[in-house]
Amino acid sequence: MDAYAVSVLTNIGLLGFLALSAYLVLLAGEMSFGQQAFFGIGAYCGGMLTAMAGWPLPLAALAAMAAGAAAAVAVALPTLRLRGLYFAMATLAAAEMARIGFELLHWQVEVAGEPVGPDGTQGFRGIRWVFEAGLAPEGYAVLVWTALAAVTALLAVAERARLGATLRAVGEDPALAAALGLDVHRFKLGVIAASGGLAALGGVLFAHHNTYIEPRNFDVMLGVHGLAYALIGGLGTVFGALVGVALDVGLLEGVRVFQGYRMIVFGGLVALLLVLRPRGLLDEETVRWIGRRFS
Amino acid sequence: MLELKGVTRHFGGVRAVDGLDLLVPEGCIFGLIGPNGSGKSTTVNLITGLFPLTAGTILFRGERLDDLPTHRRLQKGIARTFQNIRLFGRLTVWQNLWVAQNSPEDRARRSFFARWLGGRRRARDEIAHLLEFSGLAHKADEFAANLSFGEQRRLELARALAARPRLLLLDEPAAGMNSEEIGQLRERILALRARGITILLIEHVMELVMGVTDRIAVLNFGQKIAEGSPAEIQADPVVRKAYLGGGAT
Numbered sequence: 088m089d090a091y092a093v094s095v096l097t098n099i100g101l102l103g104f105l106a107l108s109a110y111l112v113l114l115a116g117e118m119s120f121g122q123q124a125f126f127g128i129g130a131y132c133g134g135m136l137t138a139m140a141g142w143p144l145p146l147a148a149l150a151a152m153a154a155g156a157a158a159a160v161a162v163a164l165p166t167l168r169l170r171g172l173y174f175a176m177a178t179l180a181a182a183e184m185a186r187i188g189f190e191l192l193h194w195q196v197e198v199a200g201e202p203v204g205p206d207g208t209q210g211f212r213g214i215r216w217v218f219e220a221g222l223a224p225e226g227y228a229v230l231v232w233t234a235l236a237a238v239t240a241l242l243a244v245a246e247r248a249r250l251g252a253t254l255r256a257v258g259e260d261p262a263l264a265a266a267l268g269l270d271v272h273r274f275k276l277g278v279i280a281a282s283g284g285l286a287a288l289g290g291v292l293f294a295h296h297n298t299y300i301e302p303r304n305f306d307v308m309l310g311v312h313g314l315a316y317a318l319i320g321g322l323g324t325v326f327g328a329l330v331g332v333a334l335d336v337g338l339l340e341g342v343r344v345f346q347g348y349r350m351i352v353f354g355g356l357v358a359l360l361l362v363l364r365p366r367g368l369l370d371e372e373t374v375r376w377i378g379r380r381f382s
Numbered sequence: 383m384l385e386l387k388g389v390t391r392h393f394g395g396v397r398a399v400d401g402l403d404l405l406v407p408e409g410c411i412f413g414l415i416g417p418n419g420s421g422k423s424t425t426v427n428l429i430t431g432l433f434p435l436t437a438g439t440i441l442f443r444g445e446r447l448d449d450l451p452t453h454r455r456l457q458k459g460i461a462r463t464f465q466n467i468r469l470f471g472r473l474t475v476w477q478n479l480w481v482a483q484n485s486p487e488d489r490a491r492r493s494f495f496a497r498w499l500g501g502r503r504r505a506r507d508e509i510a511h512l513l514e515f516s517g518l519a520h521k522a523d524e525f526a527a528n529l530s531f532g533e534q535r536r537l538e539l540a541r542a543l544a545a546r547p548r549l550l551l552l553d554e555p556a557a558g559m560n561s562e563e564i565g566q567l568r569e570r571i572l573a574l575r576a577r578g579i580t581i582l583l584i585e586h587v588m589e590l591v592m593g594v595t596d597r598i599a600v601l602n603f604g605q606k607i608a609e610g611s612p613a614e615i616q617a618d619p620v621v622r623k624a625y626l627g628g629g630a631t
């Protein structure tokens with residue numbers, strides 16, 4: 088396989104984390120325009136821990152996930168109880184603040200005679216753990232996809248358990264869920280924490296794939312893509328979010344005809360789907376239909 | 383079992399419930415009737431905590447209820463049905479019952495992980511029983527949104543029972559039912575009382591209310607205008623003037 092193909096594959100996997108994190112929030116009945124911030128926090132945290140502090144990647148990934156989850160909860164705590172679009176607005180605002188924060192972040196240390204660390208708008212280069220650990224690009228692609236598969240499997244199990252049904256209930260009608268004895272606020276906070284952690288995991292892996300990150304990587308369009316993937320793919324199953332990624336990257340990136348018009352086609356596709364299939368391609372009805380075919 | 387003291391709720395200038403005192407003894411079927419807009423549904427919403435009280439207190443088994451958030455109240459063994467049917471339309475019938483199993487017994491019996499991450503297996507027998515009781519066994523895997531009106535009403539009742547309630551609040555469970563369905567509902571309500579569940583029944587269908595209740599309170603403009611046995615209520619001139627004689631069904 089050529090290097091370009093491997094890199095594309097890895098990128099699809101990385102976007103998968105973002106899409107899954109957007110999917111989780113949607114399941115709980117909220118919409119976040121800020122998952123890119125948690126992705127970015129994961130990238131910066133993870134990169135700083137391996138490149139500056141010399142941590143091994145797995146440990147840095149765990150710490151970055153915790154940071155992403157904490158950041159997500161910090162945004163949700165004051166805004167989640169407000170009705171309507173407040174949460175969506177708050178996530179957007181917080182994410183822009185985070186991006187500006189990355190631009191203002193200058194903190195470099197000397198590693199092997201060279202300054203390493205975030206340098207504001209100049210970005211953060213030299214996140215070389217993967218290279219130094221002797222992992223080939225193919226090996227790293229396998230790592231990313233294994234992590235994504237593990238996370239997806241975990242979510243698929245949770246989705247079929249009572250937790251999944253309860254989350255859907257909370258998302259569909261929170262007042263009714265409360266009237267059945269469910270602590271709606273805690274559920275939503277829990278899901279949002281998980282989504283922050285998941286996005287951060289994607290971010291760590293992204294940083295170590297690229298070895299160079301800059302604040303612009305984590306702009307609103309990244310979050311909008313994550314959200315769109317989940318909405319296109321469908322809210323009936325966790326696999327929907329991944330289908331959404333595959334459709335965008337595979338179809339639109341892969342087919343030459345669309346080149347140059349990609350964003351227009353993508354935007355049109357999202358708009359069309361929201362009208363025709365408000366809960367995406369793999370919506371609840373479709374998932375049940377498929378489930379019956381194969382059971 | 384349930385005690386309301388001076389319970390009051392204003393919506394702007396509307397006194398939906400106005401200084402209501404109510405004592406629902408354990409094990410009885412208590413009727414709450416009154417004209418449209420007299421505050422019956424609001425009373426149920428206040429007991430379950432959908433919105434806060436303007437004034438007054440609510441006690442359940444001797445404990446203050448009105449300072450708890452909704453989900454904590456419902457976890458104490460209270461369940462309700464809604465006048466305007468409310469189900470999770472995107473969940474199946476089976477799942478609608480599954481997510482409602484939040485009684486103190488259910489919470490004590492299973493560990494946190496078994497309760498949330500356990501599959502369908504563990505809950506199967508209980509839910510099968512509920513489906514049987516409400517005649518919905520053949521619809522278990524149907525989305526709630528696709529049920530007929532009568533089936534949705536039955537699912538609402540089954541869901542309330544999934545919470546193993548000590549107190550059941552029924553808000554016009556017979557609305558829109560034909561007389562055969564009302565007959566079945568009546569049997570179900572009596573069967574529940576026989577299991578020891580206390581019931582607060584709000585209903586306009588007088589044949590049902592007068593036939594099953596032990597005691598009735600009558601509301602008008604948010605205030606209680608009468609209380610007594612079904613026979614006493616039917617004979618009460620004030621009630622006849624405000625409600626029963628007034629052309630209401």
Ligand SMILES: Nc1ncnc2c1ncn2[C@@H]1O[C@H](COP(=O)(O)OP(=O)(O)OP(=O)(O)O)[C@@H](O)[C@H]1O
Nearest residue numbers: 393396398416417418419420421422423424425465
């Ligand atoms: N959420 C609300 N906001 C504003 N006003 C309300 C609200 N809920 C109820 N009301 C008002 O409170 C009064 C009592 O309403 P409620 O629904 O309790 O009556 P009800 O006895 O259940 O009537 P019905 O027999 O028609 O169901 C009505 O005037 C109604 O308009």
Ligand SMILES: [Mg+2]
Nearest residue numbers: 422423424465
């Ligand atoms: Mg009412």
